[in-house]
Amino acid sequence: xxxxxxxxxxxxxxxxxxxxxxxxxxxxxxxxxxxxxxxxxxxxxxxxxxxxxxxxxxxxxxxxxxxxxxxxxxxxxxxxxxxxxxxxxxxxxxxxxxxxxxxxxxxxxxxxxxxxxxxxxxxxxxxxxxxxxxxxxxxxxxxxxxxxxxxxxxxxxxxxxxxxxxxxxxxxxxxxxxxxxxxxxxxxxxxxxxxxxxxxxxxxxxxxxxxxxxxxxxxxxxxxxxxxxxxxxxxxxxxxxxxxxxxxxx
Amino acid sequence: xxxxxxxxxxxxxxxxxxxxxxxxxxxxxxxxxxxxxxxxxxxxxxxxxxxxxxxxxxxxxxxxxxxxxxxxxxxxxxxxxxxxxxxxxxxxxxxxxxxxxxxxxxxxxxxxxxxxxxxxxxxxxxxxxxxxxxxxxxxxxxxxxxxxxxxxxxxxxxxxxxxxxxxxxxxxxxxxxxxxxxxxxxxxxxxxxxxxxxxxxxxxxxxxxxxxxxxxxxxxxxxxxxxxxxxxxxxxxxxxxxxxxxxxxxxxxxx
Ligand code: FES
Numbered sequence: 475x476x477x478x479x480x481x482x483x484x485x486x487x488x489x490x491x492x493x494x495x496x497x498x499x500x501x502x503x504x505x506x507x508x509x510x511x512x513x514x515x516x517x518x519x520x521x522x523x524x525x526x527x528x529x530x531x532x533x534x535x536x537x538x539x540x541x542x543x544x545x546x547x548x549x550x551x552x553x554x555x556x557x558x559x560x561x562x563x564x565x566x567x568x569x570x571x572x573x574x575x576x577x578x579x580x581x582x583x584x585x586x587x588x589x590x591x592x593x594x595x596x597x598x599x600x601x602x603x604x605x606x607x608x609x610x611x612x613x614x615x616x617x618x619x620x621x622x623x624x625x626x627x628x629x630x631x632x633x634x635x636x637x638x639x640x641x642x643x644x645x646x647x648x649x650x651x652x653x654x655x656x657x658x659x660x661x662x663x664x665x666x667x668x669x670x671x672x673x674x675x676x677x678x679x680x681x682x683x684x685x686x687x688x689x690x691x692x693x694x695x696x697x698x699x700x701x702x703x704x705x706x707x708x709x710x711x712x713x714x715x716x717x718x719x720x721x722x723x724x
Numbered sequence: 725x726x727x728x729x730x731x732x733x734x735x736x737x738x739x740x741x742x743x744x745x746x747x748x749x750x751x752x753x754x755x756x757x758x759x760x761x762x763x764x765x766x767x768x769x770x771x772x773x774x775x776x777x778x779x780x781x782x783x784x785x786x787x788x789x790x791x792x793x794x795x796x797x798x799x800x801x802x803x804x805x806x807x808x809x810x811x812x813x814x815x816x817x818x819x820x821x822x823x824x825x826x827x828x829x830x831x832x833x834x835x836x837x838x839x840x841x842x843x844x845x846x847x848x849x850x851x852x853x854x855x856x857x858x859x860x861x862x863x864x865x866x867x868x869x870x871x872x873x874x875x876x877x878x879x880x881x882x883x884x885x886x887x888x889x890x891x892x893x894x895x896x897x898x899x900x901x902x903x904x905x906x907x908x909x910x911x912x913x914x915x916x917x918x919x920x921x922x923x924x925x926x927x928x929x930x931x932x933x934x935x936x937x938x939x940x941x942x943x944x945x946x947x948x949x950x951x952x953x954x955x956x957x958x959x960x961x962x963x964x965x966x967x968x969x970x971x972x973x974x975x976x977x978x979x
Contacts, residue, residue, distance in 0.1 A: 482835065493835060546839035572836040579831050626927075642838065644848075646829030647735075677736055686829030687735030687822050689847070690917040696841035704920070705927045712923030714736050718727065 475501050475567035479514065481526050482574045483586050491583070493572070496526075503563030507550065508533060508540060510562050527586035533558040535699060538634030541641065542587055543574040548638040548697040556636060556699040576641040580648070580683040593683040594635050594651060600679035601672035602655045604664050617663050630658035632700040642697030645686030650694035652680045653710035654702050660713055670717035671724060673710060735825060738818035743921040745811035745818075746914055752808060753907070754940070757947035759783055763887060763960055764950070767972055774975040778884035778963070781970045785881075812861075819854060846913040853910040860903040881970045885963040888955055897952035908945035912937055 476499045484491030498514050505513070508530050515525035531539040540557040544550035550560045565571065575583050580593040619627075631654075639650035656676050659665030665672070688707055695704045717723045731737035765779040790800045840848070863873065868886065871878035874896065877889040891897045915937035919925065925933065954960045964972055 480836075543834065543836075543838070546834070546836055547841065574834055574836055577830050577832055577834050579829055642841070644838070644840070644843070645826035647826070677734055681734055684829060686826035687739060689822070689826070689850070690913070690920050691840075691843035691847050693838075693841060693843055703927065705925055705930070708920050708923045708925035710923075711736060711740070711921055715740060715923065718731055721727065 475503070475562070475565070477501060477510075477562075477565055477568070478570045480570060480572045481587070483526070484583055485585065487582055487584055487590075491586075501562050503561060505562045506533070506558055507542070507544070507560040507562065508558050527584075527588050529588045530558055535559045536634060538636035541576055541589075541636045541638055543576065543641055545572050548576070548641040549636075549699050553696075554699060554701045556634070559699075576637050578637075578640045578646045578685065580646075580685050581637060581640065589637070591635070591637050593685070594637065594648070596683065597648070597652055597676055597679045598635075598655055601668065601675040602659065604659060604668065606664070619662060623661055627658045627661040630654040630661070630702065630706050633658075633698075633702055634700065636699060638697040638699060639694035639702075640685060642693040643686065643688075644691055644693060645689055647688045647694070648680050648683070648685040649688040649707050649710075650698060650702060650704065652676055653706040656710050656713065657706040660709075669713060670720065670722045673713040674717045674723045677710070677714060735822060738822050739921045741814050742818045742822075743918045745815040746918040747922075748807065748811040749815070750911070750915060750918070750940070752804075753911075753944055753948075757944050759787075760951050761947060763884065764954060766961075769975060776972040776975065777970055778972065780884040780887070781882065784883040785970075816854075816858065823851060844913060846909045847917075849909055850913055853906045856906050857903070857910060860906070863899075864903075879965075879968070882963070882965055885965055887951065888960065888963050891952045891955040894956065897956050900952050901949045904945050904948040907948070908941050911941040911944060915940055 476497065479496045479498055480493040481496060482491055483494045496514050496518075498510055501510050501513065508528070511526060511528060518525045528542065529539045531537040533540070535556040535558060538556070541548060542550070542557045544557070544560070549555060549557050551564050552560055573587060575581075575587045576589045576591075578589075581589040581591055584590050633651060633654035635651060637648075637651070640646055640648045643649075656673055660669045660672060690704070690707075692704055695702065732741070762778075762780040762783045767776050768779050768782060769775075770777050770782065787801055788798045795803075867873045867890065871880070871886075874890055874893075878886055891900070916933050919933045919936070951960070966972070
């Protein structure tokens with residue numbers, strides 16, 4: 475099949491950008507979205523033009539590098555998938571596909587479709603860890619964790635930090651990411667000692683990056699390739715209130 | 725006080741303040757709606773005085789004498805007004821500040837607009853229904869509380885009569901009905917949102933939060949618009965007061 479692409483091209487940070495049209499020809503349905511872009515890039519390189527710059531790494535939905543806004547939807551039309559797992563069979567011959575980078579004050583565009591997501595790293599640095607003794611690993615199951623709690627914690631831990639929640643949010647809020655990161659540790663006994671510090675510090679780090687605030691639209695959950703629930707946002711709201719209620723934080 | 729500044733500075737702090745003031749407004753509109761329904765309940769013989777009065781007027785007077793002698797006359801009403809004004813100031817200030825903050829979060833917008841997937845019409849219109857409700861509240865207070873607007877028919881104490889006369893005019897009834905529909909829009913997202921923000925959730929029972937929001941929105945909106953509709957439709961009878969009094973008739977004389 476043949477599709478027309480309208481791709482955001484931008485030479486570098488803080489430079490003006492705009493859509494450029496490309497024809498992607500001879501695309502087969504079993505190609506992933508990124509393979510389709512590879513095909514277009516091969517053509518561009520052969521013509522001596524600069525290829526479209528986009529981020530990617532694992533190409534199996536686990537690293538979170540490959541975020542693109544496809545036709546106004548982060549990670550494109552299929553639910554619970556990353557861009558690299560999106561297949562061209564979800565499109566039709568003759569379609570026009572508009573591709574844009576994430577838009578957020580905290581995610582500056584570096585080039586074309588690549589954004590700098592290091593703001594997320596700084597949020598994690600603010601509290602996304604537990605303190606424990608190093609040395610050889612302790613006996614598994616030394617600390618009992620109820621199964622439903624372990625499951626919920628794992629649901630939050632599926633976050634790959636791709637930033638689709640920010641990209642999809644009408645307010646450019648990073649609450650889903652931040653609450654998944656707080657949630658997966660705060661739910662577990664190993665994360666309890668620092669729970670209130672973690673909640674407050676990571677929320678404050680999120681705001682220092684100038685991400686917006688949540689107004690409960692739920693767009694983040696819909697865009698999340700791991701379908702992480704906004705229940706975690708409610709959970710973190712509770713942790714945050716708990717921190718102020720007990721005043722057990724710095 | 726340092727902790728409060730820190731709390732308020734964060735978006736979560738502001739949201740929690742919005743939610744708590746939202747709980748106050750929710751309680752208020754629900755009770756206000758309940759009180760309004762007295763318009764349908766006609767008259768009652770006030771035993772001690774030997775006079776007939778409208779239940780609506782008795783209720784309005786009772787709000788002033790409520791809690792006596794611990795409270796003084798009208799005191800409950802003034803406490804409620806104080807709490808409501810404080811809640812309104814906090815609700816509006818937080819909303820405006822969050823809005824300004826959120827506006828800065830995406831300085832370069834999408835060239836090809838985002839397509840919303842799940843957000844509701846009610847959620848997206850909160851920034852419009854909010855200010856509209858604010859204007860409505862100002863209008864409503866100037867109309868029924870102080871009697872400055874539509875004042876030709878306003879007589880202090882004759883609550884039943886004032887409501888009846890105002891809603892005889894179709895366009896005043898319409899203003900109130902439309903305002904209540906906007907209130908419904910605001911509540912439909914607001915009630916659910918209030919629970920979410922306060923962390924009142926349970927993944928297994930979250931369907932009930934939406935049901936709670938829809939049910940109470942419908943109860944409140946229908947309860948409110950029943951009065952202007954009831955008057956326009958002639959279900960609520962015309963008032964008959966003794967001149968400049970809340971008395972309808974005297975029991976002994978039967979007048
Ligand atoms: S490339 Fe790793 S998640 Fe898509």
